[in-house]
Amino acid sequence: MSEGEHTWWTYPCESRLDGIYSSFPNPSFFNRSFSSESNLIRATLFPGDGIGAEIAESVKQVFRTDDVPIEWEEHYVDLKGPMATPIGKGHRSLNLTLRKELNLYANVRPCYSLPGYKTKYDDVNLITICENTEGEYSGLEHQVVRGVVESLKIITRQASLRVAEYALYYAKTHGRERVSAIHKANIMQKTDGLFLKCCREVAEKYPEIVYEEVVIDNCCMMLVKNPALFDVLVMPNLYGDIISDLCAGLIGGLGLTPRYIQPIGLLKGGVALAEAVHGSAPDIARKNLANPTALLLSAITMLRHLELHDKVDRIQDSILKMIAEGKYRTADLGGKSMTTDFSKAICDHI
Helix, strand or coil: CCHHHCCECCECCCCEECCEECCCCCCEEEEEEECCCCCCEEEEEECCCCCHHHHHHHHHHHHHHCCCCEEEEECCCCCCCCCCCCCCCCCCCHHHHHHHHHCCCEEEEEEECCCCCCCCCCCCEEEEEEECCCEHHHCCEEEEECCEEEECCECCHHHHHHHHHHHHHHHHHCCCCEEEEEECCCCCCCHHHHHHHHHHHHHCCCCCCEEEEEEHHHHHHHHHHCHHHCCEEEECHHHHHHHHHHHHHHHCCHHHCEEEEECCCCCCCCCCEEEECCCCCHHHCCCCCCCCHHHHHHHHHHHHHCCCHHHHHHHHHHHHHHHHHCCCCCHHHCCCCCHHHHHHHHHHHC
8 A cells, every 4th residue: 555545644542551551452543534445434453462352343343333434454563472561671662662753742531420430529520631752751761880770851842832732722622721730840840840831831822721730749639639620631741641540540440541642733633543541451351351441432532533523422422321321331340241242232322
């Protein structure tokens, strides 16, 4: 296939294992423009390892039921064993490499309470946006002398300005009222200090949005006391990794939270990723026990990016209604349903 045949829209699904970015353990979507041979949108799918194939099949089944105009092109990226990046050794994360090569800088994690699924909090509705290409994840580590290692945190004006611009623009265009910049500038005065300086500079262009700055540790406390205090949160890479998982815990876990990653094109065009955030879960792989909700909601962000809004509304409503009914729930949601039963129930609603 020649490069000129398609405009590339990219949606790989990636996941994390024990706080370390894994290498395609779960399904990934690479979306392109409409094929010249049909009205279908050709999308590349990485089913991944562990439970990836099972939850990817759920997405395909739901899309078929609703006649979503997607033509799947599947690729299997394989290393020996599960593809989670080994902790403290081994190959560099393929997902981190992909993000850097494609300049995918804005990691967006919606987090909202699901109607009918009771947790301690009933009013969670926030968005975490973190810079996705630098910070502590720059990969610049070395041993100074035996017993002493050094890791470099990289914060640049360019990367900070663009993620701040993304967050403020997102808030404005999605009816959000507040943007909170999360930092530790009281200790990391130069790196986080530069990040805050850039956020302030961008915030001046959006006087209609309330802008505030919150220290990371205080932010964690405020979130678990009253998550309704926050609306949109923007932060460097590592803080986003921590805060977004904390937020997932507020609504029931990583199995319910989507993620999408955007490029310079902001909300339209360019290259973007849609992915589930949970791990490959090898302990339940091929047992028909996995919850496909996170990947399904991530796939919905892909459809929204492609402006297939009727499909978005119908599939999302079906997922939320099915969960709210409580008849079909996987083990992580306190039920006993199989993955296939869960998926079929969503299709029945459609």
